Amino acid sequence: MRDAGLSDLLLEWYDREARVMPWRVSPKARRAGILPDPYRIWLSEVMLQQTTVAAVKDYYRRFTARWPGVADLAAARDADVMAEWAGLGYYARARNLLKAARAVVADHGGVFPGTRDGLLRLPGIGPYTASAVAAIAYDEPATVVDGNVERVMARLFAVQTPMPLAKPDLTALAASLTPDQRPGDYAQAVMDLGATICTPRNPACGICPVVQACVARRQGIQAELPRKVPKPEKPVRRGTLWLATQGDRVLLQRRPDKGLLGGMLGFPGDGWDGAGGAAPVEADWQEIGEIRHTFTHFHLFLTLHAAELPIGSVVTRGQFVSGNEFSAEDLPTVMRKAYSALRDNVTR
DNA sequence: GATCCGTGGGG
DNA sequence: TCCCCAAGGAT
Incomplete structure (x- = not known):
């Protein structure tokens, strides 16, 4: 089942409002057939796991300047990669980054697996990152589900189930909206929407391109979604x-x-x-x-x-x-x- | 499914 | 000051 109207509205909005990022190919260039280097999309996606765009930018620039391609990274010393990652957090990402780069060189001739399923087998690549790389770098119609997408879906369809219980439902809803045309731009569009308009607090519904389709907004509960189970106190x-x-x-x-x-x-x-x-x-x-x-x-x-x-x-x-x-x-x-x-x- | 795993910015 | 949370993955 597919709602062509909604994804089209998001793509039109993205064509106008896409954010500029060091690893991103503009929607205009993408429509002309240019796709980004999977190595760079993979690197940016791993860095962006649970990490803000602002925090990632400088790290991304330093990594790509020092290791321009996956073979360069694969040949790097462990200590150099860990030192370059220092301060970014979640250090298992850096260790898995190196493992994956070396696996790509050793097992795939230095070329990234060309499908979501292939990407999933690399260390540090889970459901989200595999979909993101497949959609953004290959334009494979993979459904990307990150925190932004979960929030946008929960609001568009007024899903009241608390996270993480609602995850399967939100994933299914996200899949139902994913278009076969320009899936890479669509994935980035939903995430940009979640990051700039459909924000956790005080969403800017007044300038939202899909506000007329948003059930939560109609009910006035958009800021309360997605619901979450309270977190235990930190010891x-x-x-x-x-x-x-x-x-x-x-x-x-x-x-x-x-x-x-x-x-x-x-x-x-x-x-x-x-x-x-x-x-x-x-x-x-x-x-x-x-x-x-x-x-x-x-x-x-x-x-x-x-x-x-x-x-x-x-x-x-x-x-x-x-x-x-x-x-x-x-x-x-x-x-x-x-x-x-x-x-x-x-x-x- | 529940835990563990960092950091910095915003409200 | 404190809590929330960000383009999650591994075990």
Whole structure:
């Protein structure tokens, strides 16, 4: 079942109002037959997972400047990719990005799988990203369902079921609207609509191209949809970070690939689980302050301990890295905070 | 299905 | 200050 009218209205709106983005081919160029490089669409889509466009832009530019094609990325060092991703969050994305790039080179001759089903088999590519790449880079009529699409569908059809229970219904509704003509532009149109007009709070119904079809608007409940089950409160965790220096060198430790901040560089800690844990080296540790940081599912309070170690000290974990061999920018945000506190303490 | 996994901006 | 949330995926 298909409602041609609705998708046509969205495409006409998109032709006029499409946002300009570094990875996007304009609707005008696309209608002339130009499609974007799947590598770049894939890269942008992975970066955009649960992440705002504003936060992604600079990262996207740096990645594409340094690794212009999938073969370049596949040949990169793990540490370089993780350092370039530092600060963007959800670091499993970066690890899977590298795995996928290497799989494309090793198993697909350096060419991205040409269908949604093929894309789905690559690490880090799920239902959303597979559809997005297939629709945007190949113009395959795949249905894209992200948070924007869910919100737009919930409002257009006044779906009262709370998320995530409503997901299957919203997916079916989105599929019923997906056109065979210009599915790539259509996918981007719905997401642009959700990001700029059909926003979570205070939707701009006055300038919405499909307002006359919106059931929620007719009922005056558009701002209440989609409904969601209340989220549980975030627990508080406490822990310790050890900041060891030796001249201009600091003790850093690569975190294990799985779990929180997996694969990233950081300062040795005690596990932050209340169980306690030994310092990486015996020293005259001094408490220099506390930092707090909030992750997706918990608040963290970290006590910072610093020590200047004599030459020849034997450390049980991590290794000393010179200040000119790494940058604070290579660290995840919580570790940047700790590093910053250390610099402030040393400078004084 | 439920959990885990970051970060920064907006209201 | 605090909560919400953003072009989700893996386990």
